Amino acid sequence: KNILDANDQVALLNREFFDNLKVFTINIMASPGAGKTSFILETIHRLDAPSAVIEGDVASSIDSERIAEFGIPVVQINTGGNCHLEATMTREAVKKLSLDGVKYLFIENVGNLICPASFDLGEHIRIAISSVPEGDDKPYKYPGLFSSVDAVILNKIDLMPYVDFDLERFRKGIIAINRDAKIFLISCKTKEGIEALVEWLKSENPYR
Amino acid sequence: KNILDANDQVALLNREFFDNLKVFTINIMASPGAGKTSFILETIHRLDAPSAVIEGDVASSIDSERIAEFGIPVVQINTGGNCHLEATMTREAVKKLSLDGVKYLFIENVGNLICPASFDLGEHIRIAISSVPEGDDKPYKYPGLFSSVDAVILNKIDLMPYVDFDLERFRKGIIAINRDAKIFLISCKTKEGIEALVEWLKSENPYR
Ligand SMILES: Nc1nc2c(ncn2[C@@H]2O[C@H](COP(=O)(O)OP(=O)(O)OP(=O)(O)O)[C@@H](O)[C@H]2O)c(=O)[nH]1
Numbered sequence: 374k375n376i377l378d379a380n381d382q383v384a385l386l387n388r389e390f391f392d393n394l395k396v397f398t399i400n401i402m403a404s405p406g407a408g409k410t411s412f413i414l415e416t417i418h419r420l421d422a423p424s425a426v427i428e429g430d431v432a433s434s435i436d437s438e439r440i441a442e443f444g445i446p447v448v449q450i451n452t453g454g455n456c457h458l459e460a461t462m463t464r465e466a467v468k469k470l471s472l473d474g475v476k477y478l479f480i481e482n483v484g485n486l487i488c489p490a491s492f493d494l495g496e497h498i499r500i501a502i503s504s505v506p507e508g509d510d511k512p513y514k515y516p517g518l519f520s521s522v523d524a525v526i527l528n529k530i531d532l533m534p535y536v537d538f539d540l541e542r543f544r545k546g547i548i549a550i551n552r553d554a555k556i557f558l559i560s561c562k563t564k565e566g567i568e569a570l571v572e573w574l575k576s577e578n579p580y581r
Numbered sequence: 582k583n584i585l586d587a588n589d590q591v592a593l594l595n596r597e598f599f600d601n602l603k604v605f606t607i608n609i610m611a612s613p614g615a616g617k618t619s620f621i622l623e624t625i626h627r628l629d630a631p632s633a634v635i636e637g638d639v640a641s642s643i644d645s646e647r648i649a650e651f652g653i654p655v656v657q658i659n660t661g662g663n664c665h666l667e668a669t670m671t672r673e674a675v676k677k678l679s680l681d682g683v684k685y686l687f688i689e690n691v692g693n694l695i696c697p698a699s700f701d702l703g704e705h706i707r708i709a710i711s712s713v714p715e716g717d718d719k720p721y722k723y724p725g726l727f728s729s730v731d732a733v734i735l736n737k738i739d740l741m742p743y744v745d746f747d748l749e750r751f752r753k754g755i756i757a758i759n760r761d762a763k764i765f766l767i768s769c770k771t772k773e774g775i776e777a778l779v780e781w782l783k784s785e786n787p788y789r
Pocket residue numbers: 403404405406407408409410411412436483484528529530531532559560561562563714715716717719722743744745
């Protein structure tokens with residue numbers, strides 16, 4: 374489709390730009406409230422090098438303000454209605470960021486399990502976050518996203534005792550459409566599983 | 582925009598069709614896993630007249646099968662990738678439903694807090710469901726949807742003890758963009774608040 378082709382061309386330029394600067398770029402996608410911002414904050418604190426963030430939302434600067442409180446360089450994109458980030462928006466946002474010395478660039482996509490999946494932003498790695506309260510059937514219902522990522526994080530595992538969540542069913546759903554995807558079980562609240570996830574992320578960084 | 586105009590024309594025809602049949606039609610929108618299907622099931626059991634359901638998902642028939650188990654007439658729409666239901670899809674789905682004697686038609690929209698807001702399906706009433714684990718800032722971040730509905734349901738209030746949720750902040754966010762919206766606090770798990778919600782829904786039905 375024409376829109377996607379045009380996007381992919383800009384995405385290639387973005388990726389080239391990140392490669393030249395040796396900035397490892399991560400596209401994070403999830404439903405509203407699944408834990409994208411929390412994951413970013415917990416991860417950045419544990420990394421071995423400076424990070425920056427591109428924060429995407431339809432409206433508000435709630436997330437970029439939260440991130441800025443920790444002194445992390447961040448730029449907020451407000452799409453005004455668009456249900457996903459695109460490569461052009463990413464390109465524009467990067468211009469407002471100082472990437473000097475930055476080794477990790479996190480792009481928090483708009484909260485949506487559908488639209489973001491189709492838009493390459495120029496990232497090196499794609500992560501989907503699902504959360505326990507959403508239910509174990511999300512991979513079956515939103516295959517476009519779960520099939521297109523390198524890793525799936527299941528967040529809020531601290532809530533397992535209070536909801537019906539069949540972990541086997543969830544895993545099966547992912548493996549059926551994405552055999553190579555890594556699956557991480559974490560809680561941004563109790564910090565369970567975060568160390569292992571950060572170790573994996575560091576190991577994925579080709580510019581370390 | 583042309584797509585929206587074309588949609589609205591079909592929506593008008595749909596609404597006229599529902600009016601002629603005296604079927605009270607409800608468009609339910611929410612994030613993935615917020616509780617759309619659970620709300621529909623809990624409500625249908627408590628209504629004073631027969632219901633039918635149009636079930637929208639990108640993929641799978643998980644929800645329509647769950648609803649069919651209770652003997653409720655239901656049709657599954659799979660968009661295959663589209664992030665919202667449209668009036669034409671609704672029109673097509675209705676043809677597959679027997680609406681004889683049906684007084685309430687629930688349309689479960691695709692799980693998404695953005696795209697469904699712009700598409701009139703021909704409904705009489707629009708409901709947004711937010712859930713406690715998603716966080717109290719959703720009305721600020723997804724104003725398009727929350728400003729366009731008649732009622733906002735906050736579901737999963739049984740999880741309040743285990744998450745940080747500022748109810749005042751949530752309410753303020755809704756009132757700021759939608760002063761007349763009714764706000765209901767419920768739990769599909771403990772059944773708290775459901776009676777009052779069903780009473781309101783019945784009172785909204787002009788064909789009772
Ligand atoms: N119980 C529990 N709550 C969590 C966990 N992680 C995040 N939360 C809470 O869940 C809510 C949403 O978390 P966020 O990190 O803002 O989620 P998000 O995906 O960035 O949300 P949006 O950007 O609004 O789409 C917040 O109230 C968090 O405190 C967790 O592991 N356990």
